[in-house]
Amino acid sequence: MSFDKFKDTIDQGDTVILYLSVNSMHAIQVQPKIKNRKDEWVDNVFQTTYGALKVQSLVGKKFGTKVALSRGWAYVLHPTPELWTLTLPHRTQIIYTPDISMIIFQLEIKPGSVVVESGTGSGSLSHALIRCIKPQGHLYTFDFHEYRVSVAREEFEAHGIGQFVSVEKRDVCQDGFGTELNGKADAVFLDLPHPWEAVPHAAASIKDLGKLIH
Ligand SMILES: C[S@@+](CC[C@H](N)C(=O)[O-])C[C@H]1O[C@@H](n2cnc3c(N)ncnc32)[C@H](O)[C@@H]1O
Structure with a gap:
């Protein structure tokens, strides 16, 4: 915890x-x-x-x-998120700390931000995002791989940060991020093989003047 x-x-x-x-x-x-x-x-x-x-x-x-x-x-x-990135059980390729710091900087993520991420993968980026946005912010993270979704959810709970993140199984290229998130996100980050397929959905989730990186 x-x-x-x-x-x-x-x-x-x-x-x-x-x-x-x-x-x-x-x-x-x-x-x-x-x-x-x-x-x-x-x-x-x-x-x-x-x-x-x-x-x-x-x-x-x-x-x-x-x-x-x-x-x-x-x-x-x-x-810490940095040490977790170096030691986590890999289920996918992951994003490492030097890139994570640039992503957070360019997305202007801060405490209170609402952030949308896909795919969750091994949760490397997610841990750093959660540290940045908590306690008032929230991370919505999506992956279409059922096992990766359930293990990530278990890890967030085991690490005492489950209340700051919602993990959902969803093909974001096909089905987007859900209408509940329309116009809600301060930032969207896509780490997907075909990110361009999710860009129209990401655009729907982003607030005016929100940020997108893929
Ligand atoms: C490279 S991994 C993400 C790694 C993650 N950024 C990290 O740092 O741990 C890419 C993930 O995207 C997921 N993915 C690929 N296509 C997807 C789609 N259309 N919808 C949702 N998830 C997808 C894969 O299952 C995989 O877990």
Whole structure:
């Protein structure tokens, strides 16, 4: 639940970034048990090149501290959209931080903005957009791939930012963004194979003087 606000101490359910080196970071959800390949619940032990970490042992530790692995050590960092982009489970190609910063700048996204995005993909851009627009703004993100939609929704909830985002399964080239969004969006961003097919729908969603990038 740790993406919404910075906090000192790791709680059950938090996502933490296990930092081994600048080229080796892992996002871990702090939960005592996980399912193994046989679908059985087992102790959550995370394996790294420097040995194992009993994930439950992180509860109560301060973010930023050094933790022991069975053959070395690592730091446990507070998650940020930038670190999530570097560690998230890839379901698609993703947008990285240097491009994300330019997108946010050019779309003039700020706290309170209403933003429309498609496709959701792996949620890399979405996490950065949500940080920018919350708490009064809202992100409407669309993907036509059912699994990507459901995993993104689960991740936003697990990260404590579900209230700032609506995730919907929809082919935006064919069906647009829904009449409820007509004239509502401050900004629309399209990361699609054929973005031009969604441009007329994007135009319908954008407010006067709103911004579109594709
Ligand atoms: C490159 S990924 C987006 C990555 C995302 N920007 C990120 O940073 O994680 C493109 C996504 O667009 C989705 N997509 C492609 N065509 C679509 C369409 N017509 N309507 C909705 N989603 C579409 C794909 O399923 C895929 O998940």
